[in-house]
Amino acid sequence: MIGSHQEILCGMAFVASVLVMPILTIGVIRKTxxxxxxxxxxxxxxxxxxxxxxxxxxxxxxxxxxxxxxxxAAVNVAVMLILSATVPWxxxxxxxxxxxxxxxxxxxALARMFxxxxxxxxxxxxxxxxxxxxVTLALLVEPATVVSLSALAALSQSSDLNLIFASSNxxxxxxxxxxxxxxxxxxxxxxxxxxxxxxxxxxxHLELTMVxxxxxxxxxxxxxxxxxxxxxxxTSILFGLAAQCWLRALPGFWDMSQIVRAVCSVAGIVAIxxxxxxxxxxxxxxxxxxxxxxxxxxxxxxxxxALIALSGGLLR
Amino acid sequence: xxxxxxxxxxxxLLSLVGAGLAIVMxxxxxxxxxxxxxxxxxxxxxxxxxxxxxxxxxxxxxxIGFATFPIHLRTDSLSSMFVLLLGVITLTxxxxxxxxxxxxxxxxxxxxxxxxxxxxxxxMTLVLVSADAITFMVFWEVMSLxxxxxxxxxxxxxxxxxxxxxxxxxxxxxxxxxxxxxxWMHSKTGSWLFADWNFxxxxxxxxxxxxxxxFAIKAGIWPFHIWxxxxxxxxxxxxSALMSGVMIKVALxxxxxxxxxxxxxxxxxxxxxxxxxxxxxxxxxxxxxxQHDLKKLLAYSSVENAGLIMMAIGLxxxxxxxxxxxxxxxxxxxxxxxxxxxxxxxxxxxLGAGAVDAQAHSRDLIHLGxxxxxxxxTTMCFLLGSASICALPPLNGFASKWQMYQAFLLATFESNxxxxxxxxxxxxxxxxxxxxxxxxxxxxxFGVAFLGRPRSRSAEHASEVPISMVAAQAxxxxxxxxxxxxxxxxxxxxxxxxxxxxxxxxxxxxxxAGSRVRHYSTWECGYGQIPARAQVSAESFTQPIARxxxxxxxxKLDVTIRGKDRRHFPEYVSIEPRMVSLLESRVxxxxxxxxxxxxxxxxxxxxxxIHLYLLYVCITLIVVLVxxxxx
Numbered sequence: 001m002i003g004s005h006q007e008i009l010c011g012m013a014f015v016a017s018v019l020v021m022p023i024l025t026i027g028v029i030r031k032t033x034x035x036x037x038x039x040x041x042x043x044x045x046x047x048x049x050x051x052x053x054x055x056x057x058x059x060x061x062x063x064x065x066x067x068x069x070x071x072x073a074a075v076n077v078a079v080m081l082i083l084s085a086t087v088p089w090x091x092x093x094x095x096x097x098x099x100x101x102x103x104x105x106x107x108x109a110l111a112r113m114f115x116x117x118x119x120x121x122x123x124x125x126x127x128x129x130x131x132x133x134x135v136t137l138a139l140l141v142e143p144a145t146v147v148s149l150s151a152l153a154a155l156s157q158s159s160d161l162n163l164i165f166a167s168s169n170x171x172x173x174x175x176x177x178x179x180x181x182x183x184x185x186x187x188x189x190x191x192x193x194x195x196x197x198x199x200x201x202x203x204x205h206l207e208l209t210m211v212x213x214x215x216x217x218x219x220x221x222x223x224x225x226x227x228x229x230x231x232x233x234x235t236s237i238l239f240g241l242a243a244q245c246w247l248r249a250l251p252g253f254w255d256m257s258q259i260v261r262a263v264c265s266v267a268g269i270v271a272i273x274x275x276x277x278x279x280x281x282x283x284x285x286x287x288x289x290x291x292x293x294x295x296x297x298x299x300x301x302x303x304x305x306a307l308i309a310l311s312g313g314l315l316r
Numbered sequence: 317x318x319x320x321x322x323x324x325x326x327x328x329l330l331s332l333v334g335a336g337l338a339i340v341m342x343x344x345x346x347x348x349x350x351x352x353x354x355x356x357x358x359x360x361x362x363x364x365x366x367x368x369x370x371x372x373x374x375x376x377x378x379x380i381g382f383a384t385f386p387i388h389l390r391t392d393s394l395s396s397m398f399v400l401l402l403g404v405i406t407l408t409x410x411x412x413x414x415x416x417x418x419x420x421x422x423x424x425x426x427x428x429x430x431x432x433x434x435x436x437x438x439x440m441t442l443v444l445v446s447a448d449a450i451t452f453m454v455f456w457e458v459m460s461l462x463x464x465x466x467x468x469x470x471x472x473x474x475x476x477x478x479x480x481x482x483x484x485x486x487x488x489x490x491x492x493x494x495x496x497x498x499x500w501m502h503s504k505t506g507s508w509l510f511a512d513w514n515f516x517x518x519x520x521x522x523x524x525x526x527x528x529x530x531f532a533i534k535a536g537i538w539p540f541h542i543w544x545x546x547x548x549x550x551x552x553x554x555x556s557a558l559m560s561g562v563m564i565k566v567a568l569x570x571x572x573x574x575x576x577x578x579x580x581x582x583x584x585x586x587x588x589x590x591x592x593x594x595x596x597x598x599x600x601x602x603x604x605x606x607q608h609d610l611k612k613l614l615a616y617s618s619v620e621n622a623g624l625i626m627m628a629i630g631l632x633x634x635x636x637x638x639x640x641x642x643x644x645x646x647x648x649x650x651x652x653x654x655x656x657x658x659x660x661x662x663x664x665x666x667l668g669a670g671a672v673d674a675q676a677h678s679r680d681l682i683h684l685g686x687x688x689x690x691x692x693x694t695t696m697c698f699l700l701g702s703a704s705i706c707a708l709p710p711l712n713g714f715a716s717k718w719q720m721y722q723a724f725l726l727a728t729f730e731s732n733x734x735x736x737x738x739x740x741x742x743x744x745x746x747x748x749x750x751x752x753x754x755x756x757x758x759x760x761x762f763g764v765a766f767l768g769r770p771r772s773r774s775a776e777h778a779s780e781v782p783i784s785m786v787a788a789q790a791x792x793x794x795x796x797x798x799x800x801x802x803x804x805x806x807x808x809x810x811x812x813x814x815x816x817x818x819x820x821x822x823x824x825x826x827x828x829a830g831s832r833v834r835h836y837s838t839w840e841c842g843y844g845q846i847p848a849r850a851q852v853s854a855e856s857f858t859q860p861i862a863r864x865x866x867x868x869x870x871x872k873l874d875v876t877i878r879g880k881d882r883r884h885f886p887e888y889v890s891i892e893p894r895m896v897s898l899l900e901s902r903v904x905x906x907x908x909x910x911x912x913x914x915x916x917x918x919x920x921x922x923x924x925x926i927h928l929y930l931l932y933v934c935i936t937l938i939v940v941l942v943x944x945x946x947x
Contacts, residue, residue, distance in 0.1 A: 003487070059831045062838040064769050066688040078819035082812065098808040102721045103709055105748070107812075109755055110708045120852070122838045123686075128768075128852030136860040139752025146748035147741060153651060154728040154741075168737070186862060188432055222831040226823065291862060306741045308453030310734055 006258075010092045013262070018084050021266075022232025023047045025239060025273045032277025033203075047232065051225045059221030062122040072118030073219065073226035079111040080233040088165035089240025089269075091261040101149050101159040105142070108193075111230070112138055117214035130214030133288075137199065137211065140295045141189045148185040148302035151178060151309035160182030165244060167261075168254065177251040178308045185301035187272065190238035192295060194231070197280040199291050209288075236269060239276075243268030320366040320391065321374065324445075327359040331438035335431045349430045353410035356437055360403030363441075367391030367399065373447060385569050386431060388509060394577070397652065398444045398562075398569050401659045404795070405561045406437060409554035412667050412788035415781055416553055418676040424469040424552065429735035432465035435766035437559065443566055448508040449498040452570075456494065460487035460534075463563060466555040467547045471598035479550035490533035490567075515578035524580055527570070528589065534567035537626055538596030541619040545603070548615035549679070553670020556611060560618045561663035565655050568625055574634055576648065586634035593626030593745060597750050599868075605757040606869060606895060608854040610669040610679040613761055614662065617705065620750065621658045625651050627743060628720055631727060634736070643726045649804075650719035657712040657799060661704040664792035671785055672765060675778040677926035681761070686770035690778045695766045695879030698788035704757040704796045707751055710813035712796045715803030721747060722805075753861070760857045768849040771933035855893050862893070870896045907940050 027044035034041025062069070086099040086107075088175075116134055121126035153159045154169045155178065164172070172178070192199050195211035202213050216227050247264055248254050256264070286294055334352045342349070365719035378387065391399075417426070420820030439458035446452040464487060468480035498508075505512050505775035515524050533540040548556045575585075588720040607613040628651035635644035671694045672687065673679045688695040700711065707717035724747070770776040780786070801810045840846045862871040873893045879887035921932075 029858055034615045059833045060836050061833050063835045064686075064838050066767065068688065068767060071824065074823040074828060077823050078816055078824055081819055098811070100718070100807055102718050103807060103812070104753075106707055106717075109706065109751065110703070113703065113706065113708060113755055113759055116759045117767060120759070121688075121766035121767040123848070124838045124840075125850055125852055126839070128763075128857065130855045131759070131763070132852065132860060135756035136864070137415045139749060139756055139861065142748040142752040143745040147745045150725060150728070150741065150744050153725055154737075157729050159725055184628075222827050225451075226827060231545050234675045288860070289863075290431050306738075307801075309728065310741070 011094055013092050017090055017266070018081070018233065021236040021240075022050075022229055025236045025269060026232045027069045028270055028273040029277040029280070032274050036278065036281040047228070048174075050230060054220075054225035054228070055220045055222055059223055061192060061220075061223075062124075063220050064123040065121050065218070068114075069118045069121040069218070070223055071228065072114040072121075073082070073223045075114040075199050076111045076230035077226050077233075079107050080230045080237070083107055083237055086161065087237050087241055088161050088244055089237045089265075091167070091244070091258070091265045095162050097162075099161040101161055101164070103148075104161065105146055105149075108234075109138070111140075111234075113225065115212075115215055115227075117132060118219075122218040124218055125210070125215050126217050130206075130211050130217075133196070133200075133211045134215060136194065137192050137291070137295075140292060141192045141298065144185055144189045144295065144298040144302045145193075148189075148305050151302065151305035152182055154306075154309040165248075167258075171306060172248070173254050174251075175308075176251065179245050179249035181301045181305040181308070183242045183249065185298050185305065186238070187242035187273055188294075188298035188301065190235075190242060191276070192291070192298070194235055194238060194312050196276065198283050198286045198294060201280070201285050204285075209285075239269045239272040240265065243272055263313060320363065320370060320372055322696045323359055323363050323366065324389075325442065327356060327363060328438060330356055330359065331434045332841060335434040335438075338427055338430035338434065342430040343425070346426065347414070348412050350413050353413065353433070353437075354407055355519045355778060356434070357403050357406030357408075357410055360399055360406060360437075360441060362403075363391070363604075364396040364400035364403055367445075368393045368396035375447075378519035385508075388447035388452045388505070389442075389445045389451070391445055394845040395444045395569070395574065397656065398565060399441060401565065401656055402437070402440055402444070402562045403581055404715045404791070405558060405659060405663050407489055408663060408667070408788050408791050409557055409792070411784050412557075412670070413554055415785040416670055416674055419677075420470070420552060423472075425471075429552070431470050432462045432469075433555070436466060437460040440562060440566055444569060447510055449502065449510065450508050452510075453491075453495065453498060453529070459489060459492065459566070460484075461486075461565065462556075463559055466559075467551045469555070470550065473550075478549040479546035483543045483547040489540075490530045493526045493530035493533070497523045497530060500526065510574065510578075513574065513578050515575060515580040515582075519581075520580075521582050521585065524575055524582060524585055525588075527574055528585060531567040531570045532592060532626070535564045535571075535622045535626070536596075536619050537592050537622055538599045538619065539903065541596060541600065541616075541622075542897070542900060542904065543608075544615045544619055545612050548618075548666075549609055549611040551889060553611075553666055555674065556614070556670075557663035557666040560615070560666060561659040564618060564622055565659055568622065568629070568651075568655060571629055572648075572651070576629065579636070580633055581637045583637050586630050586631075586637055589626055589633055590630030590739070590743070593628075593630050594746050596620070597623030597627060598746060598753075601750050602865055603758060603897070605753055605760070605858050606855075606871070608681040609668070610672065610681065610684075610761060610765060613757065614665050614669060617665075617754070618658075618662060620754065621654070621662065621705075624659070624717075624720065624747075624750070625654050627747075628654065628723060631723055631743075635727065635731075638731065638736075640727070640730050643723060643730050644725055647723040650716055650723050650889065653719060653804075654716035657704070657716045657796070658797050658798070660792045661713060663704065664697060664701040664789055664796065667785075667789050667792075668694055668701060671781045671789065672778075673786075675781060676772075676775045678772065678774060681764045683769070683772035684765040684768075684775050685848065685851065686775060687773075687778055688766045690775075691766075693786040694781060694789060697786075697793045699762060700793045700796055702762045704800070706755045706758050709906045710713075710797075710800050710809045710816065712803065715800055715805050715809065717747070717751070718805055718807065727873050736896065755856065756861055760854055763856065764852070764854045768851050771848050771851065801899060859893070860893075860937065868898060870898055870901070 005164040026047045032043050085096050087104055116131040119131040152164050156164045156169055219227050223254050247268055373390045375386045375388045439455040442455040443459055464480055464484050467483050470476045501513050502508055536544040597620045599600055600616050600623055604613050604616035628647045631647040632644050669679055702715040704711040707713040724740045724743045728737050801813055803809055862869055874892045874894055876890045877886045879885055
């Protein structure tokens with residue numbers, strides 16, 4: 001069945017975003033950092049050129065690795081594609097039935113499990129220690145993410161993300177504080193989840209301290225290309241989710257037209273990418289032991305959001 | 317109706333005959349007893365199906381004596397669900413035993429094994445279908461003792477003796493609470509029939525508390541869980557699968573049948589259940605994470621899952637007491653579904669650990685590694701089990717965890733009091749953190765045992781288990797997938813599963829399959845082939861998490877560096893993590909010490925001197941006389 005022209009247009013824009021946004025997000029972060037360091041920097045589309053180059057390269061595969069190692073990248077891309085269709089990271093995303101909050105959280109966990117197992121599969125201690133750090137970060141971040149999204153779910157009385165992030169939501173409209181808190185909590189959580197600064201510096205190339213990049217140490221060629229693309233898409237989805245929350249905190253958002261909202265949602269991701277680039281240029285990496293203290297900020301935001309959800313429900 | 321009773325009688329007879337024959341020829345005809353177990357398992361499945369379709373209540377008058385205590389039995393959908401789980405797992409272990417028991421030859425007494433196993437199956441079934449307290453109590457005792465005998469199979473080893481004693485003590489305490497609770501309820505109602513017991517009135521709160529404690533001990537709920545991590549590593553794998561998969565569920569069945577079914581209306585007890593469940597889910601998963609014995613890890617993970625189920629039961633009790641029908645319905649569905657799911661994936665994982673033990677001659681992660689190339693099918697099944705227990709979609713663990721989240725989410729806006737809402741939010745946070753810890757624990761267990769390079773010679777020479785043992789693991793694995801896809805939840809999980817598998821295969825075929833591949837060793841900084849010992853160990857993998865939770869785990873790193881210039885040229889470096897169980901060191905050991913000291917003090921009274929005893933008699937006489945004249 002063919003929908004209206006608008007739906008087709010939305011669908012095409014969405015497919016284009018899934019392909020372009022990962023590259024754009026990573027490219028913008030890198031460009032911002034380069035400019036702040038007085039370098040011209042690589043073109044914004046450099047991640048795309050990197051992917052293309054990796055695609056043509058021969059893959060070096062550890063002889064210790066089993067089927068698990070190569071399947072992890074495929075699983076990651078598959079999960080991220082599913083998530084891109086279910087997580088409301090863009091306003092023009094087509095609605096998929098059953099986009100449930102807890103399903104989304106555990107799909108992220110599924111991708112993470114495969115990444116971690118792939119790192120352990122090669123028998124490399126670098127990858128394994130990165131995997132160990134990854135699961136540590138994940139378990140600390142999980143409560144913040146789940147509680148802050150549950151606050152929204154409690155206010156709209158459903159865990160369906162389509163409903164929570166609907167273009168008009170009686171319970172959540174004109175409730176900017178909760179959106180602001182949830183957005184902040186999610187952004188802080190996603191910085192940790194994506195192992196970016198201040199938890200980990202993805203550009204140090206010191207295997208001993210890195211999290212995500214060290215897990216990919218053994219990946220090469222197309223395998224690495226897939227993993228990089230999946231990570232880019234994960235970055236865009238998580239930034240997009242935070243941007244959507246912040247946009248909903250703007251007083252004018254609920255009266256905007258569809259087109260303006262669509263432009264805003266892309267602009268939001270780019271803006272967050274620029275902010276992250278600036279932050280990564282000025283901040284220093286936290287000592288590993290101090291990371292739980294940083295995570296506490298995200299957790300506090302989510303608790304505050306939950307408190308509002310508690311009292312907001314009472315006012316009903 | 318006409319076929320259930322003969323089937324049931326056939327099952328009882330079969331178990332008794334099996335136990336009897338095992339005394340005589342248990343050590344010889346292994347195949348015969350496996351077939352008998354399989355037959356018993358299929359009878360149980362049939363009983364469960366018939367029992368749920370035609371609920372039945374009947375009673376049997378024992379032929380000799382005890383005619384005043386007829387045995388009341390009942391099958392309905394609740395007990396049938398548990399009987400079905402028992403039947404499926406019995407079938408699975410009967411398949412598994414064939415190959416597995418061979419590696420225990422000479423180590424265990426097979427007569428003891430089969431006698432106890434048949435009695436264990438019989439007693440669990442009868443506990444599930446009993447409709448009065450006396451029958452329940454008698455078979456509960458048989459269940460406890462036969463399972464203790466199964467734990468003690470390898471009784472020549474010191475650690476097994478210790479495990480059996482600890483387990484026996486735990487069962488004694490549980491039985492004590494249970495008997496007290498039952499007697500109390502009988503004195504209140506004058507009936508032994510469960511159907512006559514109504515927990516809806518305030519005066520039944522105390523007996524309800526006793527029953528709750530009894531079932532919590534048997535279910536391995538914090539702080540009574542300490543027997544689990546001893547009993548499971550000591551028991552053979554099929555026994556662990558039965559005990560963790562079914563027996564602790566029988567205790568939870570007792571809670572559901574008596575307290576939830578009896579209409580308990582007691583907010584304090586509901587809070588207690590919720591609290592105990594929350595703590596044991598967190599405690600269990602945290603201790604599971606730091607174990608390096610595969611079966612001990614799984615035992616602690618059972619504590620976690622029993623805790624999750626207890627949380628759901630606590631929420632059910634609470635919602636029922638407050639009249640929140642929708643919350644109660646979702647919560648009880650979550651608890652029942654998770655009972656089934658945990659029974660399946662935990663027995664799958666225990667069988668996997670048994671297969672590893674049989675082939676690589678160790679369950680210790682320090683000696684394992686690289687089994688994925690040597691035991692591909694076991695690896696596949698263990699991975700599915702791990703993913704299920706981590707609640708990853710689209711498997712069954714996710715479905716019941718989702719229901720749990722939904723129940724607590726409903727409670728965040730359905731309940732009227734602010735405190736209850738806050739508790740529900742906190743529970744959601746705990747569920748999320750427990751989920752994160754479970755993923756950390758099981759990626760460690762699976763990754764260290766099955767991936768990478770073998771850490772010992774015996775792991776290097778391991779080979780795949782025989783086809784029957786693979787099939788035994790495949791049954792619950794397939795059930796995990798099927799229950800996850802066809803889960804009775806309002807999510808199109810099936811569509812997601814198809815999308816996930818389809819996309820993964822598509823990407824694999826389109827992108828990865830066509831890639832040119834060059835095989836090379838893992839990056840070792842140019843030092844040449846490094847030894848397998850240089851891989852991450854189970855302990856170092858979880859060290860960051862253990863450090864964060866060190867107050868609970870009492871985790872310490874003992875670092876010793878010696879040498880002339882010890883900073884730059886150490887001659888001797890040793891790092892050893894140290895951990896003591898907080899409860900055991902701070903609560904149980906002091907308590908045991910106190911009991912021992914009190915016993916010694918009392919023992920001084922009996923000094924063996926006739927003069928002293930005459931003095932006691934004299935004092936007693938005077939006291940009695942004084943008291944008598946006063947009255």
